[in-house]
Amino acid sequence: MKEYKHPGNEKNFYKGFTYTFKKEVVEQVLNGLMSQRYAAEKYGISRNTVASWCKQFNPDMGSKNHPKDKEIKKLKEKVEELEMLKDIQQYMLAELQKQVGREELEKFLPKQLFKEIQKKVHKNSK
Numbered sequence: 001m002k003e004y005k006h007p008g009n010e011k012n013f014y015k016g017f018t019y020t021f022k023k024e025v026v027e028q029v030l031n032g033l034m035s036q037r038y039a040a041e042k043y044g045i046s047r048n049t050v051a052s053w054c055k056q057f058n059p060d061m062g063s064k065n066h067p068k069d070k071e072i073k074k075l076k077e078k079v080e081e082l083e084m085l086k087d088i089q090q091y092m093l094a095e096l097q098k099q100v101g102r103e104e105l106e107k108f109l110p111k112q113l114f115k116e117i118q119k120k121v122h123k124n125s126k
Contacts, residue, residue: 017045025050026057032068094121 025043028034029050036054040047094117097105106114 022053023057026053029054030058090117090120093117097121 025039029036029039034042036047036050039045040050093105093109093113097117098121102118105117109117
């Protein structure tokens with residue numbers, strides 16, 4: 001590894017990194033062991049260099065295709081799905097309340113869920 005001094009800057013810049021070193025840095029970033037910023041600071045290289053290596057070793061590393069972004073998108077979709085299921089279940093319980101009565105339903109449901117059902121019943125009755 002050769003060391004070069006960038007003119008007008010006190011920071012040392014390195015050229016000629018080995019394939020193994022680049023891969024090691026990228027794996028640490030992709031595995032979530034460190035951020036690109038931290039890797040750049042730790043190894044004394046620019047964040048752009050680390051980002052470039054990440055894209056070189058993992059083409060899916062683009063801003064919209066970052067593994068964490070994909071996971072966040074999946075989790076948001078799951079939350080939406082669960083909220084929809086919750087709404088359906090609350091609607092069904094509100095309908096059940098109409099058939100069996102409020103007191104009977106209250107016996108079998110947790111207090112918080114019962115309160116949410118009452119809000120749903122009150123909202124639907126308007």
